[in-house]
Amino acid sequence: MELRIRRLLTMFVMLALFFVALGCEKMDRSLGPEGKPVQNTSFLQDEEATSKEEKIKIGFSMDTLEEERWLRDRALFKAAVESLGAEVEILAANGDDALQVLQAETLISQGVDLLVVVPHNAEAAATIVKKAHLAGIKVLSYDRLIKNAEIDLYVSFDNERVGELQAEAITKIVPKGKYVYIGGADTDNNAHLFKKGVFHVLQPLIDKGDITVVYDQWTKNWLPSNAYANMQEALIANEGKIDAVIAANDATAGMAIEALMETGLAGKIPVAGQDAELAAAQRIVEGTQTMTVYKPIPTLAEEAARLAVAMARGEFIDTDRKVNNGKVEVPSVLLPPIAVNRSNMDETVIADGFHSKVDVYKGETR
Numbered sequence: 001m002e003l004r005i006r007r008l009l010t011m012f013v014m015l016a017l018f019f020v021a022l023g024c025e026k027m028d029r030s031l032g033p034e035g036k037p038v039q040n041t042s043f044l045q046d047e048e049a050t051s052k053e054e055k056i057k058i059g060f061s062m063d064t065l066e067e068e069r070w071l072r073d074r075a076l077f078k079a080a081v082e083s084l085g086a087e088v089e090i091l092a093a094n095g096d097d098a099l100q101v102l103q104a105e106t107l108i109s110q111g112v113d114l115l116v117v118v119p120h121n122a123e124a125a126a127t128i129v130k131k132a133h134l135a136g137i138k139v140l141s142y143d144r145l146i147k148n149a150e151i152d153l154y155v156s157f158d159n160e161r162v163g164e165l166q167a168e169a170i171t172k173i174v175p176k177g178k179y180v181y182i183g184g185a186d187t188d189n190n191a192h193l194f195k196k197g198v199f200h201v202l203q204p205l206i207d208k209g210d211i212t213v214v215y216d217q218w219t220k221n222w223l224p225s226n227a228y229a230n231m232q233e234a235l236i237a238n239e240g241k242i243d244a245v246i247a248a249n250d251a252t253a254g255m256a257i258e259a260l261m262e263t264g265l266a267g268k269i270p271v272a273g274q275d276a277e278l279a280a281a282q283r284i285v286e287g288t289q290t291m292t293v294y295k296p297i298p299t300l301a302e303e304a305a306r307l308a309v310a311m312a313r314g315e316f317i318d319t320d321r322k323v324n325n326g327k328v329e330v331p332s333v334l335l336p337p338i339a340v341n342r343s344n345m346d347e348t349v350i351a352d353g354f355h356s357k358v359d360v361y362k363g364e365t366r
Helices: 002-029 041-053 068-083 097-109 126-134 159-173 189-208 224-237 250-262 278-286 297-312 346-350
Strands: 057-062 087-092 114-117 138-142 153-157 177-182 211-217 244-247 292-294 321-324 329-335 338-340
Touching: 057 068, 057 097, 057 297, 068 087, 068 297, 087 097, 097 114, 097 126, 114 126, 114 297, 126 138, 138 297, 153 159, 153 297, 159 189, 159 244, 159 292, 159 338, 177 189, 177 224, 177 250, 189 211, 211 224, 224 250, 244 250, 250 278, 278 292, 297 329, 338 346
Parallel strands: 057 087, 057 114, 114 138, 138 153, 153 329, 177 211, 177 244
Antiparallel strands: 292 338, 321 329
């Protein structure tokens, strides 16, 4: 009897030792070589996959890529968004309102987290905002203000100040005389802001009788060919007797200068533009264009990208300024523009790396 009891006790002890050893083995397997717990890699892989799935995606609907300036915006904005760990899908409508709406619908259907829009037509783009908001997507208006829509943020330069800088520069050279104003596209709100800034400076001189605006016309769709036709018309109407030209951007200024060249007046009549395009910078150092207005595009693209990604992540954006777009007071970030002429070319666009010295001076030693 005692022998049977001893055997049973021995079996119980052996079973107990077996289970203890098994538990220790499992514990050892969950520890690293230094006795530290080993992370559950399958969980980390699942978490990483989820993180990738939740990557912020920005939609960028652009008016056009037919001008040098907008090619820069596209490249800089894309790089800035990607540097923030997000991705961006970019579509350009090349001045076609219906196509821009269709492309915006495509971006919305792709499930972008936020839509950034450079409108071709400030009024027509309101449709894009409505469609985006119905899908629960916020809209950032980039450089150009979308009119009569409840946009969530507007990021641009102080475009009235752009016009003021143009007029201030030209009136210092020509305080009295006959002026030609060649505007941008009537459908672009920025074109109206540029003009407002120009005439804010000119109007007191017009009222005094010192300045007469002998030609004032919009440039349909911002097409340089239309600007060229406008300048030719101004020259014919005034028999070539013009003292100064202010053009809404460098592309229109370039075509105005081409028309002036044909009459032997290029370099004799001051011409203002804006955007600091390479061709304009070259014309300034050559003497056929008087000035341009530099709007540091890298600053705009990087700031817009930062704000777009932050908004897409649900962060609140607080701004000091608001701009009325005909429907609401839009929270706005407006960056300062810079007047550029021959004397400060090196310290501005070249120093910033916007253009190289070799390109601006066409390889000449200066």
